[in-house]
Amino acid sequence: MKWKSVLRPRLRLVTIAGALVIPAVVWAQAQTAQVIAVRAGRVFDPRSGTNVTNQVVLITGERISDAGPADRVQIPAGARVIDLSQATVLPGLIDGHLHLTDAAGGLQHQMMVALYSATQSLNAGFTTQVVMGSHGGGYADVELRKAIESRLVRGPRLLVAGPVLDITTPGNDTFPLDFKPFRPNIVANGPEAMRAAVRELAHYGVDHIKMTTTGPFVFKPNGDMVNQALPSLEELKAAVDEAHRRGLFVATHSYGGDASKGRSKCGRMNRAT
């Protein structure tokens, strides 16, 4: 039993030394490799609405750690420098409402449409996109977000809703009756079914829920809109409650009237037509 008393302190010493060395290496790498300095000829400042000239933007990890005139912002030793001194630099744009799919063709087609849409958006300067329902694309947006996050493909940061949550009603289906390649939306009727649908969406990894709360609408000659609220207040409350329990927000396809009144009674809901 004597060896234990000799060995244990040594093991402890080695463990402590290892614990100190590894973070030091990681810290050193973070200090050098992860800092990117962008020399910008012009930077668009959205607060003032003007272009400011001869700027440096420092990016540490995934965050902008400093930005300002080149004579003030010091570029750390070892930083990777991107020279855009002959160019204009724009902050990443955020699109708060879009659909990456086009509701035509099958899932495989939708996946390619989603990838094309996201890639084009990134090339146009959008670095974050809030996808308000995958029109006819099932979970194409969720899969694309995963592919981007795992760096399989390049694209903007995506917040996704997956298929839109609907009740049964005429006009809610994106496809005519004779062409329905797969279930484009999740159709749920009744509070418990709403809860189950939200759980299914959460299970497949959505960031938020998109619901249709206004059905087809027409305008009277005087310009007033006539529309129909789709889910009952009980259904709406159930969906919102279930989503909030999972930390998800709910956005609605809503054109005012009773649908909007119901939405306002359910607390945290975004209007998103």
Ligand SMILES: [Zn+2]
């Ligand atoms: Zn929309």
